[in-house]
Amino acid sequence: MAGDDEKVKKTPQTGAAGPRKLDRRDVLKGLSTVPALGLFGYAWHRQRQYQQARIEEAAAAPVAAGDVQEINVALLGAGAQGQVLTDAMLRIPGLRFRAVCDVWTEYNQKRVVNSLKKFKHEVNAYEDYREMLDKEKELDAVVIATPDFWHSQHTVDCLKAGKHVYCEKEMSNTLEGARAMVTAARDTGKRLQIGHQRRSNPRYLHSYEKLLGEAKLLGRIVTINGQWNRALTPDLGAPDRYAIPEARLKQYGFRDMHQFRNWRWFKGLGGGPIVDLGSHQIDIYSWFLGVNPSAVTARGGNLYHDPATHEWYDTVMTVYDYDTPVGPAMAYYQTQTTNGSQGYFENFMGDQGTLLISESDAHAAKVYRDPNAPAWDTWVQRGYITAPKVQEVKEKAEGVTDVRESVSPDEHKVPIVLRDPVHQPHLQNFFDAVRGKATLNCPSEEAYATAVAVLKVNEAIEAKTRLSFKPEDFTI
Amino acid sequence: MDGTLELGESRGGRDVRRFTHEAMATVFEVHAVHPDARYAAQAAQAAFELADRLEGELSRFRANSDIGRVNALSAGGSTSVSPSAMDCLVIARHVFDLTGGAFDVSIGTGLASLELDADNFMVGTTRSGVRIDLGGIGKGYAVDLMAELLEEWGLDLALVHGGFSSLLALEAPAGLDGWPLTLSDPADPSRVLARLSVSQTALGASGLRKGDHIVDPRSGEPVRRRRGAWAALPRPVEARAGARADQGPRIAPAAVADALTTAFMLLDPGEIEALCDRNPGLEAWILLDPADSRHGEASLLHFSGTPQAPPPAAGRPQPE
Amino acid sequence: MEDGKLSRWQMIAITVLRVAVGWHFLYEGIAKLSSPSWTAAGYLKQARGPFADLFKWLASQPNLLANADLITMWGLSLVGVLLILGLFTRLACLGGIGFIVLFYLANPPFVGYFYSIPTEGSYLIVNKNLVELCALVVILVTGSGRFAGLDVILHGLFGRRTPSR
Numbered sequence: 026m027a028g029d030d031e032k033v034k035k036t037p038q039t040g041a042a043g044p045r046k047l048d049r050r051d052v053l054k055g056l057s058t059v060p061a062l063g064l065f066g067y068a069w070h071r072q073r074q075y076q077q078a079r080i081e082e083a084a085a086a087p088v089a090a091g092d093v094q095e096i097n098v099a100l101l102g103a104g105a106q107g108q109v110l111t112d113a114m115l116r117i118p119g120l121r122f123r124a125v126c127d128v129w130t131e132y133n134q135k136r137v138v139n140s141l142k143k144f145k146h147e148v149n150a151y152e153d154y155r156e157m158l159d160k161e162k163e164l165d166a167v168v169i170a171t172p173d174f175w176h177s178q179h180t181v182d183c184l185k186a187g188k189h190v191y192c193e194k195e196m197s198n199t200l201e202g203a204r205a206m207v208t209a210a211r212d213t214g215k216r217l218q219i220g221h222q223r224r225s226n227p228r229y230l231h232s233y234e235k236l237l238g239e240a241k242l243l244g245r246i247v248t249i250n251g252q253w254n255r256a257l258t259p260d261l262g263a264p265d266r267y268a269i270p271e272a273r274l275k276q277y278g279f280r281d282m283h284q285f286r287n288w289r290w291f292k293g294l295g296g297g298p299i300v301d302l303g304s305h306q307i308d309i310y311s312w313f314l315g316v317n318p319s320a321v322t323a324r325g326g327n328l329y330h331d332p333a334t335h336e337w338y339d340t341v342m343t344v345y346d347y348d349t350p351v352g353p354a355m356a357y358y359q360t361q362t363t364n365g366s367q368g369y370f371e372n373f374m375g376d377q378g379t380l381l382i383s384e385s386d387a388h389a390a391k392v393y394r395d396p397n398a399p400a401w402d403t404w405v406q407r408g409y410i411t412a413p414k415v416q417e418v419k420e421k422a423e424g425v426t427d428v429r430e431s432v433s434p435d436e437h438k439v440p441i442v443l444r445d446p447v448h449q450p451h452l453q454n455f456f457d458a459v460r461g462k463a464t465l466n467c468p469s470e471e472a473y474a475t476a477v478a479v480l481k482v483n484e485a486i487e488a489k490t491r492l493s494f495k496p497e498d499f500t501i
Numbered sequence: 502m503d504g505t506l507e508l509g510e511s512r513g514g515r516d517v518r519r520f521t522h523e524a525m526a527t528v529f530e531v532h533a534v535h536p537d538a539r540y541a542a543q544a545a546q547a548a549f550e551l552a553d554r555l556e557g558e559l560s561r562f563r564a565n566s567d568i569g570r571v572n573a574l575s576a577g578g579s580t581s582v583s584p585s586a587m588d589c590l591v592i593a594r595h596v597f598d599l600t601g602g603a604f605d606v607s608i609g610t611g612l613a614s615l616e617l618d619a620d621n622f623m624v625g626t627t628r629s630g631v632r633i634d635l636g637g638i639g640k641g642y643a644v645d646l647m648a649e650l651l652e653e654w655g656l657d658l659a660l661v662h663g664g665f666s667s668l669l670a671l672e673a674p675a676g677l678d679g680w681p682l683t684l685s686d687p688a689d690p691s692r693v694l695a696r697l698s699v700s701q702t703a704l705g706a707s708g709l710r711k712g713d714h715i716v717d718p719r720s721g722e723p724v725r726r727r728r729g730a731w732a733a734l735p736r737p738v739e740a741r742a743g744a745r746a747d748q749g750p751r752i753a754p755a756a757v758a759d760a761l762t763t764a765f766m767l768l769d770p771g772e773i774e775a776l777c778d779r780n781p782g783l784e785a786w787i788l789l790d791p792a793d794s795r796h797g798e799a800s801l802l803h804f805s806g807t808p809q810a811p812p813p814a815a816g817r818p819q820p821e
Numbered sequence: 822m823e824d825g826k827l828s829r830w831q832m833i834a835i836t837v838l839r840v841a842v843g844w845h846f847l848y849e850g851i852a853k854l855s856s857p858s859w860t861a862a863g864y865l866k867q868a869r870g871p872f873a874d875l876f877k878w879l880a881s882q883p884n885l886l887a888n889a890d891l892i893t894m895w896g897l898s899l900v901g902v903l904l905i906l907g908l909f910t911r912l913a914c915l916g917g918i919g920f921i922v923l924f925y926l927a928n929p930p931f932v933g934y935f936y937s938i939p940t941e942g943s944y945l946i947v948n949k950n951l952v953e954l955c956a957l958v959v960i961l962v963t964g965s966g967r968f969a970g971l972d973v974i975l976h977g978l979f980g981r982r983t984p985s986r
């Protein structure tokens with residue numbers, strides 16, 4: 026610091042000789058940059074306020090993170106869907122995977138165990154779920170994604186062992202099986218969520234609560250149509266070297282590897298495309314209408330596939346009748362597996378507008394206002410729907426304005442973007458319910474009503490007649 | 502960009518089965534030799550489903566894909582991603598480093614601002630506005646994984662490609678020393694530039710038709726340095742199904758080749774040569790634009806590693 | 822400095838520079854302090870260049886890392902406050918230079934290390950870190966705290982008695 030002194034000597038204001046002395050000027054100069062610190066403090070304070078507000082906003086939205094108690098989970102059924110659910114669960118904080126159970130120990134079980142290992146979840150692997158329930162005492166919840174015909178037994182036993190259960194749709198391939206699940210959930214007081222994941226999808230929730238519930242954009246819904254069309258694909262196979270020994274296949278109810286991989290197509294194991302795909306969407310029909318159907322008519326058959334290897338119908342077309350509080354409604358649904366045209370969607374048509382909604386982004390959600398319906402400006406302003414896409418008036422080549430057959434309705438988008446995998450919100454809702462912080466979006470009673478409506482389609486095809494429902498059919 | 506790499510007439514090609522599927526805005530194909538048609542179709546279908554799944558994770562056009570979420574991050578934010586997305590980002594950053602930024606999945610929006618925590622599959626960003634597009638690497642990555650799956654199914658004599666811009670050749674059909682491939686002029690596909698015969702090799706191809714250009718991520722300028730570029734990499738034994746330990750980064754030669762060709766459209770021949778020298782086994786071809794080359798005709802330059810390097814798996818090209 | 826003093830306006834300009842650099846340091850420090858999960862690990866792990874291994878090693882040592890985190894957070898804040906106030910200015914400058922050298926070396930835009938090009942601009946050898954470092958050198962050698970800052974008072978109170986000219 027010697028250099029300092031030298032320099033200071035030269036500066037006149039401190040150059041005064043004699044006793045150390047600070048004049049007013051020095052003090053002012055000394056303090057001259059202190060206000061900058063004050064300014065910094067103020068700016069920082071404002072910045073903090075802003076950030077705090079953002080954090081509170083975020084926290085107010087879904088569940089607040091923080092000190093959540095860890096939930097011990099096991100996966101039962103590590104097939105295609107089990108893997109999808111696992112990927113989604115890995116994104117949910119506060120879960121600890123403890124075990125994976127799958128009878129295909131050579132392949133699916135290994136895959137899931139390995140992918141969990143990557144995420145630092147060390148799990149025990151089981152072939153027999155009973156052994157898992159015996160040994161894994163600290164389990165809180167089991168997520169079940171086995172073939173439909175196993176759901177009931179797996180769910181009931183897990184509930185009785187004191188675990189909360191998330192079970193994939195279709196709840197069960199039989200109504201007795203589904204009833205047993207509802208009863209077991211009631212008896213044990215454990216949570217049972219069924220995997221109709223659209224019930225937790227923000228896009229569907231927004232449409233249900235805001236667009237239909239609050240704004241009543243569609244007016245009275247009179248008709249619905251929906252579909253799930255899938256392109257032709259080869260039957261599912263398996264790598265030869267990972268084939269399951271026949272004895273084990275038999276033990277778990279499968280005739281051979283073909284049936285094990287393609288259980289959906291077999292009577293007594295699955296329900297065919299109408300149950301596999303239709304149940305997702307027919308569930309939405311009843312949810313949005315607020316009532317269960319009163320009757321069903323259906324046609325279906327094996328138009329393309331060999332009934333020896335595909336016992337259930339590859340093509341189904343069905344019509345439901347509903348008696349809603351505001352009047353009758355009718356809903357069409359089709360599924361076929363030879364051509365994927367237009368994929369999957371549900372289309373709700375009311376006297377004031379139309380809602381086209383889908384889990385897939387290809388159709389996303391759009392609402393169309395009937396030209397005679399009252400203006401939707403309020404809902405646009407509130408952000409419930411986007412401003413309408415301007416409809417161009419088409420000019421003919423000669424420059425004459427085209428005479429339009431009917432005024433095309435304004436198209437509005439539903440401004441909800443899902444950033445998570447589609448099953449994540451539904452799983453999140455289940456785990457929130459396990460923590461007592463939410464109620465289930467698809468409790469077993471609701472899913473039972475859907476199972477009643479959907480399983481009846483196969484019956485109606487066989488009976489070749491219109492079958493009606495009584496209200497008490499849907500309750501237990 | 503398609504059509505610059507093609508499967509030649511396979512002389513022993515009678516037993517080769519071919520399966521096709523659309524994904525990632527291109528057409529994927531599996532060519533495989535197997536006695537059982539149904540079994541081969543099921544294996545190919547499983548591979549195609551894998552490509553669809555990867556598209557769901559890697560596409561920037563899907564709001565809820567891993568990349569969709571990464572692109573929506575604002576400064577200081579982070580999100581968890583799938584192991585596949587992490588693999589692609591790690592490889593992308595590696596090739597960015599290797600090529601001095603000529604391959605940049607962020608196209609100049611700030612790859613360096615992404616924080617990749619590969620142990621925990623978390624991606625964070627230190628600034629807003631980083632936009633990732635895995636278009637130049639995702640197809641290759643899918644091809645790598647599909648090939649592994651085919652091996653798992655026992656389809657060892659196979660070739661997989663995505664729109665012929667990323668290709669992976671496994672073992673060649675019996676009687677052939679390699680899968681016959683041709684490199685052709687993007688501006689004139691009938692003009693064959695070189696013939697290769699490859700096995701256990703990844704190939705990438707990029708090409709520009711008349712009037713096309715690409716954006717140099719280093720300058721943000723649209724450029725047209727050359728008409729086509731190809732890269733070939735041997736597929737190491739460790740990349741084969743089951744050979745890899747389950748931990749650690751995936752060895753994905755087709756993803757790397759895919760990424761490298763994009764860079765080879767921009768890098769100076771000297772830089773490409775240096776890269777090939779430093780990476781034994783790596784081979785590159787570039788097709789200069791007529792304006793750039795001496796004879797006023799689009800001419801093909803070929804680079805391969807130093808002589809002391811082990812012989813590359815890709816067969817020697819025989820110029821036409 | 823030998824050939825003459827700086828003019829009043831020059832000194833004012835340097836003081837403004839000092840406060841600005843201080844502000845930046847203080848906010849860098851405070852922002853890290855107020856983010857509970859901040860750690861230098863990410864930055865260190867991504868280190869490039871000749872010292873990358875050293876930085877990466879540092880990131881892998883939990884104990885060292887915790888210290889490095891604390892030192893960085895508090896150090897940056899302290900340097901910032903001192904620079905704004907003009908208190909112990911030279912010491913603060915030296916501290917600040919030390920930090921910047923570390924940051925610079927963790928990601929140097931040297932020739933041949935193209936990959937570390939920060940993408941909000943283009944740099945070769947000189948990047949913003951280096952410019953801020955130079956600013957600190959200017960502040961250091963001009964002793965700006967003695968012109969406007971608490972150093973004036975400090976010096977008035979405790980400085981050695983200086984003879985009249």
Ligand SMILES: NC(=O)c1ccc[n+]([C@@H]2O[C@H](COP(=O)([O-])OP(=O)(O)OC[C@H]3O[C@@H](n4cnc5c(N)ncnc54)[C@H](O)[C@@H]3O)[C@@H](O)[C@H]2O)c1
Nearest residue numbers: 102103104105106107127128129133170171173193194195
């Ligand atoms: N919510 C959705 O979007 C959705 C989508 C697809 C499937 N699913 C449902 O998920 C379930 C599984 O379908 P998938 O496509 O994954 O079928 P899958 O055949 O791919 O997987 C079923 C898995 O369960 C295993 N398994 C069979 N019996 C078992 C037993 N007794 N104990 C333990 N493991 C057993 C099999 O080894 C296989 O790994 C079905 O109920 C299906 O309806 C739901």
